[in-house]
Each structure stands twice: as structure tokens, then as C-alpha cells.
Amino acid sequence: MDLSGATLLALIFLACLILYLNGKGRRHKGRLPPGPTPLPLLGNLLQLDPKEMHRSLEKLSKQYGPVYTIHLGSLPCVVLCGYQAVKEALVDQADDFSDRGEFPVFYRFTQGNGIAFSNGEKWKILRRFALQTLKNFGMGKSSIEARIQEEAQCLVKEFQNTGGAPFNPLDLVCRAVSNVICAVVFGRRFDYEDNDFLTLLNHLNENFKIMSSKWGELYNIFPRLMDFLPGPHHRIFRNFEDLRKFIAERIRSHQKDLDPAAPRDFIDCFLIRMEQEKQDPLSYFHMDTLIMTTHNLFFGGTETTSTTLRYSFLILMKYPEVAAKVHEEIDRVIGPNRAPCLADRKNMPYTDAVLYEIQRFISMLPMGLPRAVTRDTPFRDFLLPKGTNVIPLLSSVHYDPTQFKDPTSFNPDNFLDENRSFKSNDAFMPFAPGKRICLGAGLARMEIFLFLTTVLQHFSLQPLVTPAEIDLTPQCTGLGNLPRPFQFRVLAR
Template sequence: MELLTLLLGLLVSAVLCFYAWSSMYRPQNLPPGPIPLPVLGNLLQLKTGQMVDSLQQMHQKYGDVYTLYLGPRRVVVLCGYEAVKEALVDQGEDFGIRGLLPVVDLYFQGHGVVFSNGDRWKQMRRFSIMTLRSFGMGKRSIEEKIKEEAQCLVEEFRKTNGAPFSPVFHFSQVAANIICSVIFGNRYGYDDADFRRLMQIIDDIFRSMSSFWGQLFDIFDIVMKHLPGPHHRTRRFLHELEEFVKERIEADKKTLNLDSPRHMIDSFLIRMEEEKNNPSTHFTLKNLLKNTVVMFIAGTEGTSITLRHAFLLLLKHPEVKRKVQEEIDRVIGQHRVPEPEDRSSMPYTQAVIHEIQRFANVLPMNLPHATTNDTEYRGFTIPKGTDVFPVLTSILNDSKYFPDPYTFDPNRFLDENGSFKKNEAFMVFSAGIRVCPGEGLARLEVFLFVITLLQHFDITSPVAPEDLDISPQMVGFSNVPPLYEISFIPR
């Protein structure tokens, strides 16, 4: 009897495996790709903890568009500027919904501007863009707040007396204070212990998402979400950040003036009050929490990581740093506060910042998209709901648009007359209807922070330029530069 039971069990398992495999890889008009195994999909063809490198290798073998299976999950991967533009821009509505990112989906649950879809996404995006444009400290613009924060950072760096230090937390804090002024209406001191803890939490979130366990969760989420382990750290960190947001919301409720919003939270609370009798409203406490958390993270970490890359690359290439300082001295001088309008008069600096952002490649995988319907694309049929990975690394290193892409060369953004030259493949912030809503703010922050610091300081490293390692510390959800020390010496 036991033998019969065992044989029946093996038969049922074989049948289930067959149907699982056949449903994954039944003949369809899908893009080509490696043949998946039952249950595992193409896991064995992915390097442990090196998803981006694996996708790049498959790009070389299968072309700009191919099909991949992360366990039982089907993904269509898009590589190169032309393939991504055709999908996200030319067929933006077909590829316009957010795909699965299991490592954070358990927390966001389809809420907030980044991870929502449909009408909820439209309303959250509209609200977020309006907030980014509208709020300053009192009646001051965002530009004024960035300039003020840059001067605060100058004074903070003067306190180091030219001694070498790691700038990680300073760059996180300066970026976080800008988004805090929009969301909460105030900034925090650099020595505030609670604020420094928040910066550590954000760093922990990105490290956890990029880790082997975070990537394994994204592949086998159906099983992994039920198992204990380090893959749940991301969600715990996100809840810890949410507790801070809750405290701010409760404090703001006590002083809320429905006729005079002071910041984003006030505006959201007012909309909640206006729509409290609307059963289909998306202005709910849950959306407020999730939207605030994701804006805080995105507004902090993207700019912070870019600044860390920027000064490491300037240490590595002192000749580039000298040319930027020469342009600063010629256009602005060493005493006038830099203005956003100075960008048009500083083509070399603009070129350097664009090359920093391209080379840094902060979000190499991009965020996943998905098809809204059965979509015809380049002669293939991509079924509705299929996750799509538009890989930004493949665009920013596309040799057709960026010759010798692994070399840091600001001159690629200058024409023969030394004027700034745009490049259509510069998709650092993605493209189409899901392009980063904070792109304009991020560009302005990086420009003003970089030139303000180089206006007041020269920079040196305890390590010789030729010995500095500029390769990313980890490649996964985000590209983070290796830790380094830098001295800011008053000019």
C-alpha cells in the first residue's frame, strides 16, 4: 500500500511538473530566450547576486528583446535605446503599468505613486508632481531651499578642517532635507541622531533589495514570502520608516489649517477631508503613508548616490575637476551664490554632470513595467500582464549612442564648438509615462550641490587618483560606489 501511495505521489508530481513546464513554455509568438526548467525557470543561467551582468550576457546571445523566466514568472527583457524607446515612448500605453517587484510589493501593496496602477496611480502622480512644484519653505521656491541647503553643507564641511572623511551620510542628509522640506515643511540638523538613523534605514533598504536574498525573493516570491529569513528585512525597514511618517502625520493633524497647507502632508490631509464621503477616493491614510515613504526614499537615495559617484569620479579625474572649477570661477566667481540659470552658461559643467549620471547608472535594472493588454511588439505577441524589464544599463552603455561607454568622458556631451550637446539615449530617469516625476528636482539638486561645493573647496583623497576604485560596490537594484574618503579644503 505504501509503495502504491509513493508511486501515485510521484505520478501526480510528474504530471504537475509537466503542466507547469508546458504552461511556461508552450509554443507562442514570444521573443526568443533560453529554455526554462520546470519550477526553476532560467535560474541556473543567472549569476548569483549579479542579475544585471546576466541580463547583459543574454542580450548578447538573444538580441535586444528576449523572454526570460524567473521561476514560473515570465519576463520580457528590453535592451538598448531603440528597443526601450519603442516600448516606453512609442507604445507607452501598452507598456505603462508597474510590474512586479516582490521584495517591496508586500509592503506597498499597489499604493503610492511608484507602485500603483490605474486611476490610483494617475491621481497619486498628479498630486505628487503638483506638490513638488508648489511647496517651498513658507513662500520660497524649491530652488531657494536647495541653495540654502548647499550653503549649510558648505559650513558643515568647513568644520572638518580639511581632514579626510566618508561623505556618505552628509550626502544622504543634504538630499533628504530637500524632500523633507517639501513633505514635512522643515529640515533637520546634521547632528540630529534620529535623522541620521533614518538615513541609515534608507541605506539599509537599498542594500537589502540589492542583496542575494532580495533578488532571490524577486525570483521565487510565491514561496519565499511564506518562509522566514533575511529576505524580509526590506519590509521591516520600510515599516520602521513608516512609523516615523505616522508620528509626523499625527503631529501635523493637531495644527492643520484647511485653508493654508504648509507642505505635502497638509495638502494630502485636506484632500482626505474634502473626499471623506467619496467611497472610491484614493486619498486615504494608507496612500498617504505609502506615498510619503516612497517619495522620501526616492528623493533621498537617488540624489545621494549620484553625489557619492560624482565626487569619487572627480577625485579619479582631477583634470575634469579643474576644468569645472575654472568654469565656475569664470561664470559665477567664488562669492556669488550659484543660480539654476547658470546652467545655460556652463556647458562643460553640464556635460560633466550628465556624464556622471550616465556613468553612475544608479538604477541599472530600472523598475519593472508590465503590459496592459495583449501587445504586438516587433512582430512578437506579449500577453497581457507580462512583466517587462527595460534595462537602463543597456541604454546608458549602448555604444551606438555612447562610444567607448565604459570610459568616463564628459566630452561626449559637447559639440565641436564646446556647447552642451543633448543625447537622446540619456534615459537616466527612464522614459514615457512612467518617467521619474522628480527628474527636474534631482537634476537641479545635483547641479547646485556639485558646483557650490567646488566653488568653495578643492578636493583631495588619501588615495592617489590612479589607485581609486570607481567600480560599483554592488550591482543589483542600485549601483552604489565603493566607500571612500575625501578632504574638502577651502579655496
Template sequence: MDFTSWLLVTLAALLVTDVVRNWRPHNFPPGPWALPILGNIFTGLDFQSINKVRMQLAEQYGPVFSLRKGSTRMVFVSGYKMVKEALVNQMDSFVDRPVVPLFHKTFKGIGIALSNGYLWKQQRKFANTHLRYFGEGQRSLEKYIQVESEFLCEAFKEEQRGPFNPHYTITTAVCNIISSVVFGQRFEYSDQTFRTVLELDNEAVLLAGSPLVQLYDVYPSLLDHLPGPHQTLHRNYREIMAFLAKQVEKHREEWNPEDPRDFIDVYLAEMEKKKEDPQAGFNIETLLVCTLDLIEAGTESSSTTLRWALVYMMHHPEIQEKVQAEIDRVIGESRQPAAADRPNLPFTDAVIHEIQRMGNIVPLGFPKMATKDATLGGYLIPKGTSLTTALGSVLFDKNEWATPDNFNPEHFLDSEGKFRRREAFLPFSAGLHNTPSGMHST
């Protein structure tokens, strides 16, 4: 047998093995045909086309369907009814996070967002407790926001009414609020080092949504040795982690356990207390990942929401006028807005919620993993299966919103003009293992 024959036989054997190994389990959610070896990596579930593709797949296969990434089967859930069933009614069945190779290289299954089990419970409990302490105790988070808003307004005034891109001015302002709690300081908008960190993170977030980078999850061991945009993403995170390491090292040098100044200081104290409990994960490596979790969650979602706010207000000047009139009537010009004003600003509150709905900032929730065999929409979801919720499908569900494709603050107002909460408003996911975005973005 010549070389060509051997090659054909080997290829045929590989294809047969792939088909047998990846045969769809009995009563598993349906989905489109998958390419041998590669799976459905070219289906188009990237940030640019996710909404269109998700709608097409949901219409064809129903609200619970499946795709394959390499040999890994993933379940996708679409529409408010089924997303609520997965995240709320069956939250105990979908608590953990699966290992996603693209992010595991940086986050390593530790920290707050991508950890599981005992370590996750300990880290999240600690973060919630101490962010609340530094955010509402010594100096309220509201005060940090008010101070930063003054800097932001001054920065806008300096543009002297000329056209400018507010992207990183807004991003720096938002990040400064969580930085004040985590690092105990804010950064000047002209600080080039901090600006670079924000640019690196923004690029990493954008790259993570591209099909070429997602290919890394199929063959991480191979692509580790090949060039490509995944290398840029990993390099960006290495540089960000180096910046965070310098911040932590500075805190260690100046640390006074009797006078904790911020989140990092109290974390260093907790490391001393939990030396006898290594499974809780209180160490420098986890501190760095927790800090990255908080910075990303506290920056990206809120700053993107503010940029969408500018877009929608420019496109809807009549709504902008109503918001301004309500603010002028309730707050006036002699003081800054405060959280206590919120009940008296129903229209403004409704507009902010509608901006988040239409902005659809997180079209796909970060994957969860079935902790036990479960049934969803009549289909079997075996233990260990990755499950992703199409949050965008909830925010545009025609059964939940009167005019889902139009900007309409009335979605969040009752017949008397009072603000009303909507169960189908899930911009950052829901359930026990929600992302840190949901901790401080609403």
C-alpha cells in the same frame, strides 16, 4: 508501493506539471533554460552582476529576451533602440506596474510609484501640482537647495581636511531638500533618529538587489514564515513607515486648513475634499506610501549621483579644474549658483550628465506590465507580462556613445562647446509611468 517510490512518482509528476504549465508561448522572446519550479533565479540579475549578465544574454538572445522567476515569465529589453520602442513609441502598451511581492508588502499597490489606473493618475497629478506649488511658489526649490548647500559645506569644513566618509552627510543634505517640501522642515545632520531612517532605507535598497532577497518574489507565502534577508528588508520598511506615521500624526494635530505649510498639509485637505471619491485613494495609508515614494525618489538617486561626482572628480583632476574654472568665471565667489546660470555653464552641465551616465545608478528600470498584447522586436508580449528595461545598456550603448566605457563629458557637448541633450540619456527610465526619481532628479 513504498514511500521512496511514492516520493519519486510525486516528484516526477510535479516536474512534468511544471514543464507543461511553463511551456514557452508561441513567438515569445527567447531566453536561457530555466530550472524546474525555480526558474532563472540564479541567472545573476542582481546589482553586482547585472551589466555583465545582461550583455551576455543580449548577445546570445538579442535585445529582447525572457527569463522566468518561479512560474512568472519576465521580458527584458536591452539597447537604446529597443528600450525607446518600449518606453516611448509603445508607451500605451506598457503603462501599468506589475505586483512585485517583495515591495507589495509595504507599498500595497497604492501611492505614486507602484500604483495603477485611476488611483495612480490622481496621486501623481496631485503630487506634481503641489510639489510644484511648495517647490516654486511660496519658496523656490532652488532656495531650499542653496540653503542646504551652505549647511553641507560647513559640515565638510568641520572635518578639517582629514579623511572622512561623506555618505550620510550628503544623503541627509539631499533628503533635507525634499523633507522641507514634504514635512516643512529640515533635519540636523546630528539627528540620530533621522540618520537611522536613512540607514534603514539605504540597507533596504541594497538588499532589494540581492539574489537571496529576490527569491521572495518566487514563493512569498512560504518565505514569509522563514528567516532571511527579506525579513530585514521588510522590518526596515516597517520602521521607516513608523517614523513617517509620527510625522503625519504631528501634522494632523497641528493642521490648519487655512494655512497649509507643506505637502502633508495639502494632502490632508485633499482627503477632506475627496471623501466622496474613495477610488482616488486619498487616505492616511496612501499618504504614508506617497511620502515614502517621494522621500526615496528624492534622496537615493541624487545623493548617489553626488557621491559618484566626488569619485569622478578625484579620478579626473583635469576635468575638475575645468569645471572649477567655468564656475569661477560665470559665478565667482560672491554668490551661490542659481538655475539661471545653467545655460552659461555648458561644460559643468555636460560633466554632471556624464556622471549620471557613467554612474549607472538605476541599471534596471522598475518593471512595467503589458496592458494589452503587444509586439516588440518581432516577438509577442502577451497582456499581463512583466517587462523590465536594461537602462544601463542604453547608457553604454556603443551605437549611441563615442566612448561608452570612458568618462567623457564631450558626449554632451557639440562642436562649439555648447551643451547638447542626448536621446539616449535615460538614467531613470522614460514614458508615462516613470518613477518619482525622474520627477525631480535632473
């Protein structure tokens, strides 16, 4: 049951008044950047569109500059807009901006456990452990490349089974992408028709969609109020609980036949470390942290990559001349018989440029994940008190006209030099730069290249409407930019 805007606003005001009277507001030392004047309790809510939060923030930057303060309810957040501001903070002062900021929709579930939403020494130790363990199980090596190639062939077979009939690729792409991280974390892949696996992926998809809607944005601004209001945001936490149970069940299964001398996957390695440190009351290796870390890896290793691939299909159908050039490069470098491999990439500058441009253009996580400063931090002419929330507008970096020519247009030339060789750009930040760069960035790059080139090696993508009618604007935008649901045909080449 939806609520009228007036009723919702009134409830927000009343709840915030109670919170304010209980907490007497927050007091911050330091010198925060100027910004729009907040209303008591509501902050700058009336100047923001929860359905397009990043666009509202970008619009405000035109008035207040690339660094300004916005109040989300009673919480002041420093907004960084444009390449230069984001680079100065997240790259040049990486240590100072390396904490995770407040993100209530995730915190209610994680309670600060896991890698993505922990801070301080806990985060450093867990991240170091995860990086080393993932590396030991093939991340960045030929073994994980072979795993992706195998799953890409499974996806091709599923596409072939459609027989040229229209279909929505969402489910099949999610299953293929998710199986790669499942092999590393759970030590196995799942059959595409496994009911538990399908339920799990449905929960992930639904959560990503709701968290990218106005409901997810409003929850992050007014979490205590939204806990009492009806709406689809409550499904997030029911789904989270089902995900927790699924992961916990897999962990119990691992415990039954664990061999400390021969760990099979990430869960085994974590369980071994738990046993080694079970007498240490300060250890960060315990069951709750294992569940949350596994969830972080599973969620992060499924949603953004699968969504990027679905958006890639749409864009290539929207611009058939681009798809034709990619097909030509695949035919010339790889041919029709052998599977694409990562070594091909250096010989495919146009395809590489297309993949980079797709990620720039869609700006999958337009606001990144919130950061916080680790200490009282001088930044430009301001002093950000320790713990200040920071919103790095990654979409504003990817659409910065000082870095990309005509950034609102899709143009692979953004990543090609005058000799038609691939050229990188420091303003390409889909995985967020600095100390908090996505743990699975390397894996995602491998998957996007191998899955997409394998599909295009075998098929041409046929839209059900004319290219001019294909709508690339997101279905919803918040945590992520999600493409509108679509169907297409795949025809054998």
C-alpha cells in the same frame, strides 16, 4: 547565517514545486519573444548572477537579441536591451508600457499603494495630484532653488568642520539631500544631529544596499521562499516598518493642527483631499495611500540623488583633469563669493556635460523599475499579453555603442558638440523615459547641479590614494549601483 549554494538551491526547488503544484503554473496567451529555455520551477536562475543581474541580462542579449524572454522563477519577463528597443517600447508605445511590473520586495510593504507601485486609474489620479501639489510647493520654481541653495551652504559648513581630516561623505550628503524633500513633504528640515532623522536615513541606506545585493534580487524572484529563509533581506521589512511608523507619527502631528485654508506641505494637502472624499468609498485618498506616497517621495528624493553625488566625488578624484576644468568654469562663471544658481548652468557647458556623463556612466538604476503592459500589446513581431512584466535595461542604453563613443570610458565629450557647447542625447535615460518617468526628475537635476557646484566652488577634493587606485566598480549592483565606501579630504580653495 548564510546558506551554502547547494542548500539554497534545494530549498528554492522545493518551495517552487509546492507553488507550482498549488497554482499549476501560469498560462500566457500571445507570442512572447524567444529566450533561453527555462528549467521547471527555477526558470533561468542558473543562467543569471543575482549579484550582477543586469550584466547577466546584457550578456544573454548577445545571444538572443535586444528583445527576449527570461524566466525569473515561474514569471516570464520580456527584456529590452539597447537604446532602440527601450525607446520603441517606453517612448514610442508609452501608454502600452506604462504599468508597474511585479516587484515583490516593495509590494510586500506597499501592497500596491502610493505612486511608484500602483497601477491603472489609482496611479493616474495619485500622480496627477502629486505633480500638482509638488508644483504648488515650489518644485521647479525659484522657491525650491532657494531651499536647495540653503541646504548646500549647510553641507559646505559641515565639510568645513572636518578641518581637512579624512571622512566618509555618505551621512552628510544624505542629510543635505533628504532635507530638501523633507521641506516639501513634511514642511520642515531636520537638524543634522536629530536622532530620529539619522535613524530614518540609516534605514533608507541599509534598504537600498540590501535591495541592490543578491539578497534583494533573490527575494524578487522567489519571494515566498525567501520569507522563510534566514538572511539580511528580513531587515528590509523591519526597516520599512520603522519608516512607516515615522511617517505615520508625522501625519498624526499634522492632523492635530491642520488648517484646510492654509496647507503647509504635501501631507496637509493630502489630508485635505482625504477629508473632501471621505464619503466616497472608491476614493484613492486614504491613510495607507498617504503613508506609502510619502514614503515613495522620501525614498526617491533621498537615495538616488545622494548616491549620485557620492559617485560624483569619486569620479572627479579619479579624473583630476576633469575636476580642474570644472573648477575653472565655476571660477569664471560664478566666482568665489555668490552662490551658484540654476541660471548659471546655460553658461557652463563643460560642467553640464560632466554631470550628464556621470549619470550615464554610473547608470544608477541599471534595470530601471519593472514595467508591465497595460493591454495585449503588439511589439515588433510579438504579442505581449496584458500584464507581461518588462525589464528595460537602462544600463544597456547608457552603454550602447551606437549612441556613445567608447561607452565604457568616462568622457564628458559625449555631451559636447564640435563647438564645445552642450548637446543632449535621447539615449540619456537615468530617470527612465515614458509615462513612468521619475516624479522627482526635475528636482534631482537641480540638486545635482547646485550641490556639486557649491561644493566644488569651496573645496578641492583630495583622495587618500592615487587616482589610479580609485575603484569605480559598484560595491553592489541590483536595484541600484552603489559606490564602494570611501573617505576623502576637502581642502578650502
